[in-house]
Amino acid sequence: MSEMIHDxxxxxxxxxAVPGEITYRTLDQFFTFIGGTTMLLGRALAYVTRVAVDAxxxxxxxxxxxxxSLPIVLVxxxxxxxxxxxxxxxTLVTYGFGGMFxxxxxxxxxxxxxxxxxTAVVVAARAGSAMAAExxxxxxxxxxxxxxxxxxxxVQYLVVPRxxxxxxxxxxxxxxxxxxxxxxxxxxxxxxxxxGGSFMSSLQSFVDPGDVTKGLLKTVFFGAxxxxxxxxxxxxxxxxxxxxxRSTTRAVxxxxxxIYISNFFLAxxxxxxxxxxx
Amino acid sequence: xxxxxxxxxxxxxxxxxxxxxxxGMSGVGKSTLLKCISGLLRPxxxxxxxxxVDIARLSETRVREIxxxxxxxxxxxxxxxxxxxxxxxxxxxxxxxxxxxxxLRAAVVERLALVGLSGTEKLMPAQLSGGMQKRVGLxxxxxxxxxxxxxxxxxxxxxxxxxxxxxxxxxRMRDQLGVTSxxxxxxxxxxxxxxxxxxxxxxxxxxxxxxxxEIETSDNPVVRQFLEGSAEGPIKL
Numbered sequence: 001m002s003e004m005i006h007d008x009x010x011x012x013x014x015x016x017a018v019p020g021e022i023t024y025r026t027l028d029q030f031f032t033f034i035g036g037t038t039m040l041l042g043r044a045l046a047y048v049t050r051v052a053v054d055a056x057x058x059x060x061x062x063x064x065x066x067x068x069s070l071p072i073v074l075v076x077x078x079x080x081x082x083x084x085x086x087x088x089x090x091t092l093v094t095y096g097f098g099g100m101f102x103x104x105x106x107x108x109x110x111x112x113x114x115x116x117x118x119t120a121v122v123v124a125a126r127a128g129s130a131m132a133a134e135x136x137x138x139x140x141x142x143x144x145x146x147x148x149x150x151x152x153x154x155v156q157y158l159v160v161p162r163x164x165x166x167x168x169x170x171x172x173x174x175x176x177x178x179x180x181x182x183x184x185x186x187x188x189x190x191x192x193x194x195x196g197g198s199f200m201s202s203l204q205s206f207v208d209p210g211d212v213t214k215g216l217l218k219t220v221f222f223g224a225x226x227x228x229x230x231x232x233x234x235x236x237x238x239x240x241x242x243x244x245x246r247s248t249t250r251a252v253x254x255x256x257x258x259i260y261i262s263n264f265f266l267a268x269x270x271x272x273x274x275x276x277x278x
Numbered sequence: 279x280x281x282x283x284x285x286x287x288x289x290x291x292x293x294x295x296x297x298x299x300x301x302g303m304s305g306v307g308k309s310t311l312l313k314c315i316s317g318l319l320r321p322x323x324x325x326x327x328x329x330x331v332d333i334a335r336l337s338e339t340r341v342r343e344i345x346x347x348x349x350x351x352x353x354x355x356x357x358x359x360x361x362x363x364x365x366x367x368x369x370x371x372x373x374x375x376x377x378x379x380x381x382l383r384a385a386v387v388e389r390l391a392l393v394g395l396s397g398t399e400k401l402m403p404a405q406l407s408g409g410m411q412k413r414v415g416l417x418x419x420x421x422x423x424x425x426x427x428x429x430x431x432x433x434x435x436x437x438x439x440x441x442x443x444x445x446x447x448x449x450r451m452r453d454q455l456g457v458t459s460x461x462x463x464x465x466x467x468x469x470x471x472x473x474x475x476x477x478x479x480x481x482x483x484x485x486x487x488x489x490x491x492e493i494e495t496s497d498n499p500v501v502r503q504f505l506e507g508s509a510e511g512p513i514k515l
Contacts, residue, residue, distance in 0.1 A: 138358075141354065141356060141359070142352050142353070142354065142356035143356050143357075143358055143359070145313070145318050145350075145352070145356065146350070146352060146356040146357075146358070146418075148318055148342075148345070149316055149318065149345060149348070149349075149350040149352075149419075150345075150369060150370040150373070150418070150421075150422075151342045151343070151345040151346045151370070151373075151374060151422075152342075152369075152370075152373055153338075153342065
């Protein structure tokens with residue numbers, strides 16, 4: 001025990017002594033990750049453009065991503081729509097704007113933000129982690145090397161079906177999430193004093209089809225992020241069961257962070273944020 | 279990537295149709311050597327010539343073509359654990375050969391018979407013993423009829439009788455199919471049974487190589503210590 005404390009102390013001392021080294025290592029890891037994932041995406045897209053995609057494997061992945069994620073996505077987005085309705089109905093009904101704004105507020109929030117982002121986060125946690133864990137354990141048991149030894153490219157065999165499946169399934173799940181999320185919001189809004197008819201007309205006047213489709217377009221990027229990060233972390237795995245655990249955690253954390261960051265920029269571009277100086 | 283040099287000044291030539299055994303201590307770089315031969319790892323310098331082509335500098339796509347000529351038997355079999363025995367053996371054939379389902383079945387049954395595992399098609403890798411897994415791994419490596427076979431520690435972790443069966447298989451692959459093989463192992467019994475020639479891998483290079491008789495009568499102190507399994511000598515743990 002005292003030895004352990006001693007070791008930690010030594011490490012801390014070393015860390016304080018060479019902050020430059022730590023900065024260097026962090027930057028090095030950052031650029032390795034960015035470069036590695038970009039290259040992986042490029043190699044996978046090269047197969048996609050040549051239509052060298054195994055349909056059977058892709059459908060299996062689609063069902064795995066869909067089945068694994070759909071129930072949790074629906075529960076998450078429905079309850080988020082419900083709580084949003086609770087707060088907005090309480091506030092807006094008090095000031096007499098309940099009928100006018102609640103439907104639109106909920107519809108817009110879900111179509112643009114909550115539907116796409118919550119779906120992506122849940123899929124990252126459920127399916128992205130599974131990708132990293134499965135490919136990671138194949139890596140540490142030399143199954144990835146066995147693929148290569150049999151003249152099969154792991155990118156084509158493992159990554160491409162997951163990428164295509166995630167990019168196709170994420171918008172599909174998000175549509176359902178948008179619908180049930182808004183429905184959940186409707187029920188709670190009506191219970192809290194918003195007339196059902198005004199909820200619907202408010203929804204129609206505030207939410208354009210473009211809000212929904214741009215929201216879905218964001219999930220295409222999120223789907224690619226989840227699949228590429230999950231597969232990349234899986235393929236980078238070393239060090240047995242501990243390594244698989246580490247990769248799985250990294251895959252989930254990194255893809256969720258990337259989803260939130262890219263969401264801001266996608267929203268800025270798609271929904272017209274102002275550029276500085278304009 | 280950790281920056282440790284495993285193999286250096288290594289010089290090794292394997293003749294067509296022979297079984298060359300590389301022996302050496304655990305961790306000396308035997309598996310690394312095999313991975314260099316199959317192009318799974320690229321050396322930072324030097325040449326790896328397989329069938330007249332230097333694969334050390336080729337693109338991954340070109341190396342993949344050459345790998346079809348190489349069958350690899352992994353230390354822990356590395357069977358695809360999501361697939362049954364049949365699909366494991368059929369994997370390479372499904373991807374590289376155009377054949378009907380009937381031809382495929384016949385080809386898999388033949389490979390499994392060759393390694394003495396007829397009737398195991400439906401079993402999953404987790405249901406097999408270590409020795410059976412290695413034999414399925416051999417059947418999978420044989421699927422594309424490669425002229426070259428690489429064996430990574432084929433008998434490690436097996437009982438003496440199963441190990442003897444594996445040795446017999448390795449000899450049979452050479453005699454019946456005429457394959458060129460490289461076996462890396464620290465199992466002296468196995469090496470004596472299968473090898474035409476033996477090389478001793480020590481500190482990153484082949485320090486001596488020769489026929490079985492030459493190695494057995496060698497007065498190289500490293501070889502002597504290894505063959506005698508002695509704690510005393512030039513190899514220190």
